[in-house]
Amino acid sequence: MRRLESEMAILLRRIKCVVAERARAVHPELQPSGYLILAWLTDHGPARATSIVENLDIDKGAVSRLLTHLADLGLITRGPDPADGRATLLSASATAAQRVADATTGLRKRFDDKLGDWPDENLADFVDLLSQYNKALGTTPP
Template sequence: MSASRPESLRQLEHEVGVLIRRIRRVIGERSRAVHPDLQPASYLLLAYLAESGPMRSSAIAGTFDVDKGAISRQVQHLVDLGLVDRQPDPDDGRATLVSASESAVRRLAEVSSERRRWLDERLSDWSDDDLRGLVESLGRYNGALD
């Protein structure tokens, strides 16, 4: 007998809560693997910059829905660690673009590759179809919540 819809929704909330706790732990581990002094919140910003390319801090603030002052402090933290570079915006000399440094991009790629190897080991008994199904379901779930 299958669970009722309300029970399934309760179980979904529980499993998402477990996932969130795990993600928080993993982000902490990844941030320390990139740089021992990298704060987890700044790791997410750095990963976004590495993926998206140079941008203004105001655009980052809009993307993360975070106060510009908080983004400014995170960017400065990343600059101090040598993980982010600043350069003038070619479209507006008064503005500055920030981007992940080459060493940050390289280290992020290494950490991500290590994590994928770890995941592959942990999910070794999953078939390709099982894995693909999870990816599709998570994509559908995330799309429904946007």
């Protein structure tokens, strides 16, 4: 278990660095937690703030502050919800969506460069075990 803790700590540090790097690639003032919201909006399309809170499990107040910051940076747009005119839908701006896509492409290329010599079976086994680990801990993202 100590080895697992050690390896997970290394993984977490790497993830934090990658998210911070991707955030800076989108906008130099973008916070990593703002990047996570932006990436989620890019993947899932327009959404209400409540959906972001529920799906990313981030405090409602923090989401509100991050959305204000994202709007100030011009990275999200707000519009009426066609299903309920009183509600607001949030979307990644076209520029933000392209920058997130570019950052994702760059990261995937780095993964390919670093893991390209892994046999496909080993990579598939790693992904399966990581999925099993996440499910066991109840942290599989939506």
